Amino acid sequence: MPKQIHLAAHFPGVNNTTVWSDPEAGSHIEFASFVKLAQTAERAKFDFFFLAEGLRLREQGGKIYDLDVVGRPDTFTVLAALAAVTTHLGLAGTINSTFNEPYEVARQFASLDHLSAGRAAWNVVTSWDAFTGENFRRGGFLAEKDRYSRATQFLDTAKELFASWPADAVAASPSEGVFLRDASAGTFAHRDDHFDIAGRFNVPRSPQGRPVILQAGDSDAGREFAAATADAIFSRHGTLAEGQAFYADVKGRLAKYGRERDELLVLPAATFVLGDTEDEAQERARIVRRQQVSGATAIKFLEQLWNRDLSAYDPDGPLPEIDPDVSDDHIARGRASVRMHRDPIAVANEWRARAEAEKLSIRELIIEVTGRQSFIGTPSSVAASVNELVQADASDGFILVPHVTPGGLDEFADRVVPLLQERGVFRTEYAGPTLRDHLGLKAPR
Amino acid sequence: MTHLAVALDGAGWHPAAWRLPSARPSDLFTAAYWADLVREAERGKLDFVTIEDGLGPRSPEGRTDRVEGRLDAVLIAARVAPLTSRIGLVPTATVTHTEPFHISKAIATLDYVSTGRAGWRVQVSARPEEAAHFGRRTLPALDEVGVKELFDEAADYVEVVRRLWDSWEDDAEIRDAATGRFIDRDKLHYIDFDGKYFSVKGPSITPRPPQGQPLVTALAHADIPYAFAAGSADLVHVTPADADDAKRIVAKVDSLPHVFADLVVFLEDTEQAARDAKARLDELDGSAYTSDSVIFTGTPAQLADLLLSWEQAGITGFRLRPGRLPADLEAITRGLVPELQARGAFRRDYEATTLRGLLGLPRPANRYRQEAPVA
Structure with a gap:
């Protein structure tokens, strides 16, 4: 069986890739737009839906940047709502390890995993800037050099909390009069350079054990963090040569952490423009670029x-x-x-x-x-390119970023996905209920 | 017309309620359980549900014969929002250890995903074991000074959340093709809050929610929290012992448009059956259940009598805490509600599409809105 492709749908971001001026462009904040894109992704059997996050509005020259889409929802809240209108699609949220605390984030992700019956994923990002810190109680408290040590310790702490309830801790047995099999379920104590916390975690173990962990940093520290802790890495290296080099580099780092090559998926971000002919696709791509810039x-x-x-x-x-x-x-x-x-x-x-x-x-x-589209062509040539990059180990799939909200994924779902399915490189049905099942990841150790 | 809410928590408010044959103790951590409860409340045309929450275990003493564990209430509310269409959703969220910036956008987003049905029950945490889960602060001693400090901080927190909700004017998104501007940045506002406990710059990353200001509620039992609620909330939950006590409490919070009385309820077809039901649960638990609020045991008609008598004391609505879930919720929606409707005291259908609308509250003007100068 050929290597299987993984696909995710990125909700169009607050940057100039997103073309808000397109006549088809809808709301970036109404829930209906999120429902539409998520349901399209699920109809096309995508692995997961992805939300980015930025915790302060961007500024340029001391003023709020007004040329791109501005405004987004709270990540956890919109993902929990999407769990109600989808059944299999993974729900991935970007959550910052600097301006949050492990106890709260762990219970939000464990809750999301329960409420979606095992479909939660966490893209762990770090930031340190005092600019974003002005929106938070602690302000800009973290030095740039400490951001990965805090992220690592944050994630380690959260993993302890996720694992703090034994899988069979909840008996809920009225006949025995026993709700909890283990009176100490959730007990934890964690002390390191960044955290000194102890007590009891109050969310029982979630269906996936813990959310799938994604990581997006590209620096050496970021790659090392991913190799040590992540289930998938969201990269920016989508071309054949760059992708292969990145792929070999991060997969090569796994062994020292006692991990197999298939325990970390490499998923570059990718954009696309389709046409009935190559010329038409190129012309559409040119128009989109002029809209974007x-x-x-x-x-x-x-x-x-x-x-x-x-x-x-x-x-x-x-x-x-x-x-x-x-x-x-x-x-x-x-x-x-x-x-x-x-x-x-x-x-x-x-x-x-x-x-x-x-x-x-x-x-x-x-x-x-800036930002030329990753895939430009007919559905058949795009399907061939996507597959070629995956089979050549430049990636394990792609996180697709449509440029129009919310219908920007429709054409890919309707015209490219069936061709990938015909080639036998993309699922026609979900094999299991959880995101971990879709990604072929084993239960967390 | 009276207003009705139910307070959802675990398998009900009695600690042994999970052991009843009608309970669903294995489902407490599933979406289906919460969706079923909220849909039942919506069938009864209730104004809203609240969902309890906390940042620590329910019973720190580690009993194994009671429900332990809970899911994040904001996320439960968001999960059921697309499955309901009229009922208000009021999750509890703690202020003491969390970020106002995060809560503001979470409740705003709940308002988006529910198209205008979001609220927030503000909770102050004075529990040392919850503080230890964050490791960031030592709580003050819980004397009057310390309690005042926690509530002063909560008031600042709510102020920040409210300013962030207003930090985008409703028409800030302009999509002006001629100038290439997506927003009119003059209609986005730094909130520049700088208080004793924290400072927050703003604006929010989330545009102003559909209700403008989602409903803010707080539970209060004493003068400091009454003052906090009167200054910060739209609706206060109180726990009067009787109608006279209700009158006394209402006088302390009479600046608020809504004062809701909390009652724990065990409802059966006869008063004796209701008393027996509670007694049987007390026996299972090994202790008599007590509460900060009145515990009512009786028939729906008797409860209707009581509620209407408290309304005479100035109470505008009730938050009923079902002793047993789903049993007492169903007794409310299928027993109490028809009883009140027959007396002309409760709506027969939803008359508004937003939570503020159901409570007769207008959509507030934006505090940052600059009226255009009159020519």
Whole structure:
């Protein structure tokens, strides 16, 4: 049997990949939009639904960033509600280990796992910035260097809590008059650099034992964290060569933790544009890119590298001759991408050279250097590409990011999934009730 | 017209209720159990259900003959929201160890997934074992000063939650193709709360919920919590001993539009049967069940008489705590409710689509809204 593909549906995010100006674009906050996308994913037998999270609205130049979708629901609450309108689909939420506490998060995930009968997943992310911290009681309390140690200890603590009830602790036997078989069920004590807590966890062991753990960090520390603790890794390396290198790297780290290669799935994020012909798909992709990168958005992207107010520049004109400001105080806040440019002047020079050689305006350049779609083509060529990447060990599947809410997954579900099923590389029915079943993961140790 | 709510908790409020043949002790941690209960309450046209919660074990002493464990109440409410359409959903959430930013968006999201039926019962935790689950603070001594401090903190917390709900104006999302702007950022507001216990910047990441301000409730038994409820909540749950006591309590919280009395109820066809039912449970548990509220044992008609007499004292509604689930819930929806309807004292059908609407409360104006200057 060929290697099986895993697919997840990412609710369109609060960034410029999401095209809110499309005539088909619906609400990003009404529950009906979440229901529609989740039910489409379940109809297509996807492994899980995925929600990202950001705990402070993004700002640029000291003002709330207004060009992209803004606003999102509370992760746990919307996932619990989605459990009522789906039956098999996994429900994955991104929850921060810096601005939460293990006891509360563990009981929320254990509750979600009970209420969804075994479909919960936790994408563990870390942040440290004082900017986000301003929304929380503790403020920006964590040093950047400590964020993975807190995340590791947070997750270790949560795992202790998930395991603190023996599987058979609840007897609920009226005839014996025994509700609890074990009076000490839930007892825990945990002390490390970040946590000093003890007592009794108050949610019985959940159907999956604990939620499926996802991890999204790409740094060396992030990869090590994933290899040590995660069930799946949400990566950004979707091309063949990059994907294979990343795949080999993280799978290679598993052995030292006594883990098998199939105990950690690699699931890159991917976008797609379909067409009846290759030409039509390319043309649609070009239109989508122009929707994603308006003139105003292009200037804002350029400002993130330049770290300067560039509002006076014409997006249809040439790149600025002035160099980026390399001081620390960064113009854009609340974005994962802000620290991507380690050497802004070198990148700026590269962009200017490319714009000159290819005769590109600011907007055209930004369209080229940011977020080209992962899969562009006919349903059959996209199905072939998806399968090829998985069979070549560039990934174990993909977390698909539609660019239109909530109908953006329909075409993939209707036209690409059946072709993957025909090839025998994607399920036609769910094999079991839990997300762990869909992902082929063993019960947690 | 009276208002009715039920307080859902485990297998009912009597600690031995789970042992009855009508109970479903094996289902307490399943979605189906909670969905069935809330749908039953909705069939009875009740205003809302509350769902109890806590950040620690129910019985710290470790008894094995009582229900232990509970699911997160906000998530239970969210799980049943799509399966119901009119009844209000009021989960309990603790303020003492949690983040106002998280609770604000959780209740706002409950309001979205229920299209305007969310509430929140604010709970202060003074239990040292719950504090030890967080390891972040030592609770004050529970003298008057310490209690005041916990409730002052709760008041700040509710203020932050309420400001965050208002931090987006209703028409902040503009999707203006001409300028490429998704929102009008002038209609998003930093809340800039800076108090004695914490500071929160805002705005929320979640737009203003459908009700504008979801219903905030609190249970109160003494002057400090009465003052907290009067200043922070829309509805207070109180535990009068009788009609005179109700009158006395109502005077302390008369700034609130709603004062709901709590009663534990055991309902049977005869008064004797109800008393026997409770006595049998007391025997199973090995002790007589007591409560902070009145424990009513009797028939639905007798309960109707009592409720209507308390209404004369200024009580606007009741939160009934079923001694046994689902039995006493069904006795409420199928016995008490028809009794009250026959007396013209309770709705025959839902007259509003939001929880605030059911309680006759308007959708509040946004505190940050700047009226356009008059030309």
